[in-house]
Amino acid sequence: MTERVENAMTQLAPQDVDETTDSAPKLGRKRDHTRDPEILDAALEVLAETGYDGMTIDMVAARAKAGKATLYRRWPSKAELVIDAVACMKKNMHGGDPLPDTGTLRGDMIAMIKPHSIEDSEKKLQIMAGLMSMISRAPELADAANAAIVEPRAAINRQLMRRAIDRGEISADCDVDTIAMISPSMVAYRTLMLRKPVDREYLVSLVDGVILPAVGLGARASAPTG
Amino acid sequence: MTERVENAMTQLAPQDVDETTDSAPKLGRKRDHTRDPEILDAALEVLAETGYDGMTIDMVAARAKAGKATLYRRWPSKAELVIDAVACMKKNMHGGDPLPDTGTLRGDMIAMIKPHSIEDSEKKLQIMAGLMSMISRAPELADAANAAIVEPRAAINRQLMRRAIDRGEISADCDVDTIAMISPSMVAYRTLMLRKPVDREYLVSLVDGVILPAVGLGARASAPTG
DNA sequence: TGGTTCCGATACTCGATAGTACCGTATATA
DNA sequence: TATATACGGTACTATCGAGTATCGGAACCA
Numbered sequence: 270m271t272e273r274v275e276n277a278m279t280q281l282a283p284q285d286v287d288e289t290t291d292s293a294p295k296l297g298r299k300r301d302h303t304r305d306p307e308i309l310d311a312a313l314e315v316l317a318e319t320g321y322d323g324m325t326i327d328m329v330a331a332r333a334k335a336g337k338a339t340l341y342r343r344w345p346s347k348a349e350l351v352i353d354a355v356a357c358m359k360k361n362m363h364g365g366d367p368l369p370d371t372g373t374l375r376g377d378m379i380a381m382i383k384p385h386s387i388e389d390s391e392k393k394l395q396i397m398a399g400l401m402s403m404i405s406r407a408p409e410l411a412d413a414a415n416a417a418i419v420e421p422r423a424a425i426n427r428q429l430m431r432r433a434i435d436r437g438e439i440s441a442d443c444d445v446d447t448i449a450m451i452s453p454s455m456v457a458y459r460t461l462m463l464r465k466p467v468d469r470e471y472l473v474s475l476v477d478g479v480i481l482p483a484v485g486l487g488a489r490a491s492a493p494t495g
Numbered sequence: 496m497t498e499r500v501e502n503a504m505t506q507l508a509p510q511d512v513d514e515t516t517d518s519a520p521k522l523g524r525k526r527d528h529t530r531d532p533e534i535l536d537a538a539l540e541v542l543a544e545t546g547y548d549g550m551t552i553d554m555v556a557a558r559a560k561a562g563k564a565t566l567y568r569r570w571p572s573k574a575e576l577v578i579d580a581v582a583c584m585k586k587n588m589h590g591g592d593p594l595p596d597t598g599t600l601r602g603d604m605i606a607m608i609k610p611h612s613i614e615d616s617e618k619k620l621q622i623m624a625g626l627m628s629m630i631s632r633a634p635e636l637a638d639a640a641n642a643a644i645v646e647p648r649a650a651i652n653r654q655l656m657r658r659a660i661d662r663g664e665i666s667a668d669c670d671v672d673t674i675a676m677i678s679p680s681m682v683a684y685r686t687l688m689l690r691k692p693v694d695r696e697y698l699v700s701l702v703d704g705v706i707l708p709a710v711g712l713g714a715r716a717s718a719p720t721g
Numbered sequence: 722t723g724g725t726t727c728c729g730a731t732a733c734t735c736g737a738t739a740g741t742a743c744c745g746t747a748t749a750t751a
Numbered sequence: 752t753a754t755a756t757a758c759g760g761t762a763c764t765a766t767c768g769a770g771t772a773t774c775g776g777a778a779c780c781a
Binding site (some may be wrong): 521522523525527551553554563564567572573610 | 737747748
């Protein structure tokens with residue numbers, strides 16, 4: 270409630286935060302920053318399971334097999350820990366497989382539907398749900414979450430569509446930006462509110478029943494293979 | 496966290512809840528049930544402003560100008576109060592204006608875009624956001640929220656599309672159920688995560704850039720009037 | 722080796738809030 | 752009028768969790 274969030278520190282690395290850059294003679298044991306990612310991952314897990322308000326620092330510490338004080342040595346508050354965790358989620362995303370290039374927009378989009386990415390997406394949406402209550406207090410968090418969770422998928426869709434435009438498969442008049450957001454938005458709503466499964470069948474029906482028609486490719490214009 | 500939610504009572508009206516139906520001789524002052532809606536509305540307001548976890552019973556009582564004990568006489572817990580508030584939101588929805596019938600699907604959909612409904616929708620989405628953290632603990636709440644907030648809009652879209660099918664304007668092969676969810680889902684995502692304005696312009700662009708193309712009506716096939 | 726800082730762990734403070742108890746008052750039945 | 756209950760308000764209890772303090776031990780540096 271009375272929480273204030275001014276600035277995430279976002280990985281300042283070796284020296285501590287409020288030191289005036291040079292006044293630290295670096296004595297004694299060094300902070301083990303290899304543990305940061307483990308702690309942030311633990312925070313994301315707890316966040317997905319219990320939501321921001323349900324999440325306690327003790328849970329995160331226990332999950333990361335770390336002491337509570339260790340967390341407070343690295344992040345000044347629960348809020349900043351979460352903000353950092355969400356921000357780092359984006360960085361730590363492996364670029365993943367290269368974009369498919371099957372020659373048709375439908376082929377590319379269907380090729381993007383992989384069990385791994387479905388499950389990955391569901392986990393990230395749980396994190397997003399857990400963040401919702403905090404977003405009204407820290408709106409910049411919405412940007413971070415969007416950048417880490419949904420924007421990458423939308424960017425892929427945009428690129429696939431632009432290539433389709435370039436090869437003349439679809440019209441250049443398409444509202445690429447909006448259409449690229451269709452499946453992320455609908456998958457988010459279906460997962461979080463309808464709580465219905467987002468499986469391959471649903472995603473294919475989105476491609477064939479909404480996206481392809483929207484770009485002017487009639488549903489029955491493409492290959493039969495799922 | 497340790498909250499349990501078994502059953503919402505959902506407006507049992509005159510007699511109290513746990514009375515075995517007839518053993519109440521009805522003595523003394525009667526409960527003033529005309530205040531129930533005021534209390535539930537206050538709960539929805541606070542819910543939209545602060546979210547479930549940030550909401551306190553004292554806030555709701557103060558907003559409704561009622562005593563905290565009064566709330567606990569009527570609902571056994573904060574959770575059940577909220578569940579009841581969301582459930583009653585659906586009931587208390589005035590049917591609103593009759594469906595537009597302009598003769599074209601585009602005309603009908605554009606006619607549905609009214610300042611009042613935009614603002615109403617935004618308020619309801621704030622409530623939905625406030626509920627998110629609780630939904631994982633009480634999944635039936637997701638159904639109630641969906642039924643009260645998004646489903647009515649989707650139902651309208653379905654009906655407009657079915658009429659368009661009946662009059663031969665669009666093909667009967669359209670995936671009506673899925674397409675009817677496009678604008679609710681995208682509006683929800685845009686409001687809650689992107690925090691961008693959902694204004695008339697955006698809604699029109701959804702109709703012209705996504706929905707009409709998806710049902711096979713080329714974007715430039717319709718009336719010029721916005 | 723000795724001083725310094727980090728580590729995990731635990732105990733503590735302190736504010737906030739769900740839920741209860743009780744007050745004086747208002748309103749209903751008998 | 753007497754009784755019983757609801758009312759708005761307030762004080763209280765009990766719990767929970769953020770953040771702090773401190774511990775013995777380990778790692779690092781001079």
